[in-house]
Amino acid sequence: MLEDLGNFIMNILLWLYEQVQDLVQWFFDGLEYLFIELILSPVLNALASLLESIPLPDWFTHGTVSVGSAGYFIAMAEVPAGITMIISAYTIRFLIRRIPVIG
Template sequence: MDCSAFDLGCYIDWVIEEIKLLFISFADQIMSSIAGVFESIPVPGFLQNIGAFSLSSDILYFTTLFQLPAGLSLVVSAYTARFILRRIPVIG
């Protein structure tokens, strides 16, 4: 930004940007500390060997063939939209 030494508007813009960066840095520190707390929680014992319980390759082949994840997301979003629309008094 090209500003002169006595340009008050440019100085105010700089101060506003610095305040924004301060708040962003503060929010980043808070989110990082929350993530650190969640990462410090130990994994429960019954989830230690969860990798052994996976679907076979035949089942995974058919789920990708029938595009099951996309279909399930469409169904869940449709039910969610229906639930929200039913709460509106005029429409529902």
């Protein structure tokens, strides 16, 4: 009899705990919604409109880039070919290290 009463009280307390937990979760979900809708959304919209108001530079809209004398030295030093070789070397090194016997 006493054991049944203890189980009954324990079940009521567990139910009450779950209800309080659901209420707290509902409250924090509401706060999260309010924060996103009332604070974060207007700030992000204002930031987006600010970034959209910045005009594009002329070189971007025309599609050409004039690098002046630096372009000449980049072409003479074969920088694009060098970058390709470096990336290829790192890729081969990565693949060789994956081979169990060699790497």
